[in-house]
Amino acid sequence: MAVPLLDLKAQHATIRDEVLPGLISLIDDQAFILGAPVGALECEVAGLSQTRYAVGCANGTDAILIALRALDIGRGDEVVTSPFTFFATAGTIHNVGATPVFVDIDPKTYNIRPDLAAAAVTSKTKAVVPVDLFGQMAAIEEIRRLLPTMPIIEDAAQSIGARRKIDGEWVMAGQAATIGTFSFFPSKNLGGYGDGGMIVTQDEAIFKRLQRLRTHGSVQTYFHEEVGYNSRLDALQALVLSAKLPHLAAWSAKRRENAAFYTQAFADIAEIVPPYIDPANESIFNQYTIRVARRDELKAHLAAKGIGHSVYYPLPLHLQPCFAYLGYREGSCPESERAAKEVVSLPVFPELTGAQRDEVVVAVRGFFGK
Ligand SMILES: *Cc1c(COP(=O)(O)O)cnc(C)c1O
Numbered sequence: 001m002a003v004p005l006l007d008l009k010a011q012h013a014t015i016r017d018e019v020l021p022g023l024i025s026l027i028d029d030q031a032f033i034l035g036a037p038v039g040a041l042e043c044e045v046a047g048l049s050q051t052r053y054a055v056g057c058a059n060g061t062d063a064i065l066i067a068l069r070a071l072d073i074g075r076g077d078e079v080v081t082s083p084f085t086f087f088a089t090a091g092t093i094h095n096v097g098a099t100p101v102f103v104d105i106d107p108k109t110y111n112i113r114p115d116l117a118a119a120a121v122t123s124k125t126k127a128v129v130p131v132d133l134f135g136q137m138a139a140i141e142e143i144r145r146l147l148p149t150m151p152i153i154e155d156a157a158q159s160i161g162a163r164r165k166i167d168g169e170w171v172m173a174g175q176a177a178t179i180g181t182f183s184f185f186p187s188k189n190l191g192g193y194g195d196g197g198m199i200v201t202q203d204e205a206i207f208k209r210l211q212r213l214r215t216h217g218s219v220q221t222y223f224h225e226e227v228g229y230n231s232r233l234d235a236l237q238a239l240v241l242s243a244k245l246p247h248l249a250a251w252s253a254k255r256r257e258n259a260a261f262y263t264q265a266f267a268d269i270a271e272i273v274p275p276y277i278d279p280a281n282e283s284i285f286n287q288y289t290i291r292v293a294r295r296d297e298l299k300a301h302l303a304a305k306g307i308g309h310s311v312y313y314p315l316p317l318h319l320q321p322c323f324a325y326l327g328y329r330e331g332s333c334p335e336s337e338r339a340a341k342e343v344v345s346l347p348v349f350p351e352l353t354g355a356q357r358d359e360v361v362v363a364v365r366g367f368f369g370k
Helices: 008-029 036-049 060-070 088-095 114-119 140-146 204-214 235-265 295-305 321-326 334-342 354-367
Strands: 053-057 078-081 099-102 125-129 153-155 163-166 169-172 179-183 197-201 288-291 343-346
Touching (some): 053 204, 078 088, 088 321, 235 288, 295 343, 334 343
16 A cells, blocks of 8 residues: 555545635635735734734745845845755745855754854844744744844744744744744645745734735835735635634644654664654644665665655755855755755655554564564
8 A cells, every 4th residue: 555745635535615615605706816815814824823913925935035025135135044944945045135144953853053043143144044844943032042133034834833832931933033934835734725825923014014025015006115026825725724724733733643653663763763852842743754874775665665755855955056156065064964865754644544654654664674
């Protein structure tokens, strides 16, 4: 029996009847751009994230791009971020005209090391962009403590609904940053039926700027204070996401349960390093990612057994050809480089059946002769 890495059809089947009537009535109304569905989802995501404001946009990449612009980041500026992330985190920094400055990760959580971020700050640094990788939040409070006045854009594309205990209080992904960004790409924990994104903030002035940048830099139609973007969240996607949102907590709990099952099932295999969740964090396990020295051999074995798997990410951003102009070399961020050679993610999606989960365990254990 083949097991997919992610089964979106299985999730759709469980909510089809909740999603489709709203979509049909929106199509009958032909009211596709912004409007009530987007406003409703913005309120819901602000509620979940414990932020005062939320602004829907076209995707998670634009969410970062617009956040950078809202902080007036552009040519001549530096932005400190992680090289062990999806390309969009740094591509957007480049695209606003700024320079990405890559600092290494913690090898256990795969998130940016706050001390290295602080050490990389220069007079040109305008923001730090930590990524909440694989579903667990970065050490936001530590970055804040080391850099009290530095704006933080939290790339929470993989971590909507994740939380972290800071000074005894739960803090949601996006809540404690200057600006938090989410993606509704179908493979994220809250995924649409197409692209979508959201930006959250506690700051009213930033909120107004985000709204303006989303619609060509215009507040009053046809009058433009600045050059912005056409980056709206589609109303059809907003309806899908509002129908899915009430299920998000249970789905993420199911992912945690699957993760705990795997970690238990691999406990006697010393060659497998299971995901490490910082005791302050509650992860939403967008990915269940193990480290294995013989990673490429394990991949070949899983492929032969029909077990879905993927490597996030095989080449850290500081070594990408497009960033050669920045002058990083092999060895610049050794933990990111080592992680890129050793990680592999296994199926952890909430609809995974017990039989599928067992199949994954048997295949992985089999590789280690167990
Ligand atoms: C998915 C993702 C993005 C980009 O989101 P899109 O909606 O695909 O544009 C950005 N950062 C990270 C870490 C992501 O995982």
